[in-house]
Amino acid sequence: MTTAAAPPQPRRLYRPREHRIVAGVASGLARHLGVPVIAVRISLVVLLGFNALGLLLYAAYWAVLPQEARNDEQHTRRDFAALVPFAAIGLGVVLLQALVFGDQVATTVGWMIAVVAVGAGVIWHQSDPSRREQWTDANGKSGWMAAIVGETDRRSFMLRFVGGGVLVSIGVIGVVAIYSPAGSLSSVLNGMIFALVGLLGVGVVVAPLVWRTFGQLRAEREGRIREQERAEVAAMIHDQVLHTLALIQRNSADIKEVQRLARGQERSLRNWLYKPTASPTERFSAALEQAAAEVEDTYAISVEAVVVGDTQCDERVAALVAAAREALVNAARHAGVQTVSLYAEVEPDELSVFVRDRGAGFELSGVAETRHGVRGSIIGRMQRHGGRAEIRSGVGNGTEVRLTLPVSRESVTAGKESAR
Amino acid sequence: MTEPVTQSAGRLTVFLVDDHAMFRAGVRAELGQHVEVVGEASTVAEAISRIGAIQPDVVLLDVHMPDGGGRAVLESIRRTHPQVKFLALSVSDAAEDVIGLIRAGARGYVTKTISPDELAAAVRRVADGDAVFSPRLAGFVLDAFASRPDVPVADPELDQLTNREREVLRLLARGYAYKEIAKELYISIKTVETHVSNVLRKLQMSNRYELSRWAADRRLV
Numbered sequence: 219m220t221t222a223a224a225p226p227q228p229r230r231l232y233r234p235r236e237h238r239i240v241a242g243v244a245s246g247l248a249r250h251l252g253v254p255v256i257a258v259r260i261s262l263v264v265l266l267g268f269n270a271l272g273l274l275l276y277a278a279y280w281a282v283l284p285q286e287a288r289n290d291e292q293h294t295r296r297d298f299a300a301l302v303p304f305a306a307i308g309l310g311v312v313l314l315q316a317l318v319f320g321d322q323v324a325t326t327v328g329w330m331i332a333v334v335a336v337g338a339g340v341i342w343h344q345s346d347p348s349r350r351e352q353w354t355d356a357n358g359k360s361g362w363m364a365a366i367v368g369e370t371d372r373r374s375f376m377l378r379f380v381g382g383g384v385l386v387s388i389g390v391i392g393v394v395a396i397y398s399p400a401g402s403l404s405s406v407l408n409g410m411i412f413a414l415v416g417l418l419g420v421g422v423v424v425a426p427l428v429w430r431t432f433g434q435l436r437a438e439r440e441g442r443i444r445e446q447e448r449a450e451v452a453a454m455i456h457d458q459v460l461h462t463l464a465l466i467q468r469n470s471a472d473i474k475e476v477q478r479l480a481r482g483q484e485r486s487l488r489n490w491l492y493k494p495t496a497s498p499t500e501r502f503s504a505a506l507e508q509a510a511a512e513v514e515d516t517y518a519i520s521v522e523a524v525v526v527g528d529t530q531c532d533e534r535v536a537a538l539v540a541a542a543r544e545a546l547v548n549a550a551r552h553a554g555v556q557t558v559s560l561y562a563e564v565e566p567d568e569l570s571v572f573v574r575d576r577g578a579g580f581e582l583s584g585v586a587e588t589r590h591g592v593r594g595s596i597i598g599r600m601q602r603h604g605g606r607a608e609i610r611s612g613v614g615n616g617t618e619v620r621l622t623l624p625v626s627r628e629s630v631t632a633g634k635e636s637a638r
Numbered sequence: 639m640t641e642p643v644t645q646s647a648g649r650l651t652v653f654l655v656d657d658h659a660m661f662r663a664g665v666r667a668e669l670g671q672h673v674e675v676v677g678e679a680s681t682v683a684e685a686i687s688r689i690g691a692i693q694p695d696v697v698l699l700d701v702h703m704p705d706g707g708g709r710a711v712l713e714s715i716r717r718t719h720p721q722v723k724f725l726a727l728s729v730s731d732a733a734e735d736v737i738g739l740i741r742a743g744a745r746g747y748v749t750k751t752i753s754p755d756e757l758a759a760a761v762r763r764v765a766d767g768d769a770v771f772s773p774r775l776a777g778f779v780l781d782a783f784a785s786r787p788d789v790p791v792a793d794p795e796l797d798q799l800t801n802r803e804r805e806v807l808r809l810l811a812r813g814y815a816y817k818e819i820a821k822e823l824y825i826s827i828k829t830v831e832t833h834v835s836n837v838l839r840k841l842q843m844s845n846r847y848e849l850s851r852w853a854a855d856r857r858l859v
Binding site: 484488491492520522524525526527559561563572574576618 | 730731732780808811813
């Protein structure tokens with residue numbers, strides 16, 4: 219149990235104001251020696267067994283040690299309730315001592331009472347909520363002591379609680395077994411019943427305390443979660459919304475820029491509020507929406523994207539998305555409109571995408587041979603991947619690009635063959 | 639009782655329900671040229687009492703408000719004044735908000751990014767008893783009804799969209815106006831409107847099975 223990991227700090231023996239039960243002697247010693255305070259307390263209590271040596275030591279230290287300087291941050295509330303378990307354990311130890319060294323208490327009943335006292339002390343110490351923080355802020359420690367006294371989780375709590383209960387019940391059974399007529403099985407049974415009743419009694423006494431402890435833990439956790447969520451929302455608003463608003467203020471003369479900023483912000487907020495996030499490399503709809511978002515951001519238009527159904531992305535689907543993106547870019551650059559509609563539908567046998575604008579329109583035959591946007595990126599690309607592209611446009615009537623891609627036959631037949 | 643719907647002489651009366659005063663002021667200013675804004679409310683309770691007293695032609699309804707939101711207003715008013723028509727106007731275009739409001743009985747759903755002229759047109763269409771479908775809404779409906787190839791449905795006429803209705807919805811989702819849809823499908827505008835209204839009716843009247851399936855698909859239950 220070393221403190222090698224701890225930063226070197228000047229060690230002075232004094233009695234701290236916080237974490238004290240009576241006068242702070244035990245916690246002062248513990249801090250000085252670098253051992254858990256519970257170990258010091260237990261040692262003192264055990265030493266009590268040797269002709270009250272523990273009490274003598276405690277009194278001596280109390281008299282000699284200086285008290286820690288007053289500090290506003292520390293609360294000086296003293297917790298007398300925490301004294302009870304140590305008193306109980308001490309009582310047990312004194313009784314044991316009396317049994318071992320003297321013969322004042324003659325029978326084994328004394329032993330049993332001692333065991334009961336120690337068990338009850340353990341339970342009581344456990345169920346006191348205010349002790350909790352004391353162990354949790356000693357979080358650097360590990361080792362056998364932490365396994366027993368560390369308030370790490372509910373399981374160890376239960377373990378210790380049950381351990382105390384077993385001690386108490388063993389003691390009670392012992393007392394009953396001694397006082398009942400010896401030898402019969404029914405007496406042992408009676409003893410068990412008494413033990414159960416005893417445990418029940420202890421439970422009734424302790425249950426509210428345990429309940430309160432769990433309640434506090436729960437409330438604490440809920441509060442932490444709420445705080446985390448609020449922090450997340452605040453961070454998002456700070457990172458995105460406030461910056462966008464600042465940019466809008468700075469660019470308020472440039473209407474196009476303002477619209478672009480507002481649209482981008484709206485989209486990201488919308489996604490944040492309503493959409494489960496999907497990776498654009500995996501899902502068709504996510505890929506399309508990402509393409510639409512890019513076009514919106516680049517060309518300061520709005521794309522009304524509607525996607526019905528969804529499917530996995532593969533190479534051919536990616537080509538379809540790329541062609542749709544090219545159609546969107548064309549509409550944004552040449553149609554001279556503010557809004558472009560994008561509609562995609564996933565049907566059992568084919569995927570279809572429609573990009574429509576109500577802009578200037580053009581004659582397909584009038585497009586120069588040297589322009590590759592429509593021929594190469596849309597029609598050619600769709601043909602290469604086994605799909606079809608159709609462009610309907612007329613001067614003044616807007617443009618609609620229809621892209622269809624049959625669902626891959628190969629994957630279907632491959633699936634059938636492997637099933638065979 | 640107020641006068642019957644023949645308010646052709648007077649202008650359309652519109653009531654605003656929204657918990658943001660700024661937004662109400664903006665809508666009032668924009669819509670004021672086209673229709674008569676007869677009142678506004680910022681809370682559910684206020685809206686219910688005032689709409690009941692004024693009985694406007696159309697209520698522009700915000701979806702997200704404290705105390706139950708637009709849906710509470712809609713359900714309460716529809717019980718007492720079934721002739722009042724509702725157009726939902728929300729910043730949210732989440733599928734559950736849209737379909738939820740339509741199921742409760744709204745005649746249309748538009749988002750707050752809509753342009754003033756479009757909003758005025760939408761109000762007029764709702765007042766005439768027609769349904770207002772945005773492309774997005776059409777997409778949601780298709781999504782909700784589609785992709786169930788082999789489900790045995792108890793009452794196919796009620797639950798299934800006809801092919802024609804599906805076509806109309808698909809064109810709507812592609813960004814076509816009613817007029818353009820009519821031209822595309824060689825039918826009259828009136829027929830397009832009938833198809834759309836039928837879709838809306840089916841959406842409200844679908845049976846429990848349909849509803850629970852829809853909700854389960856979206857993890858709402």
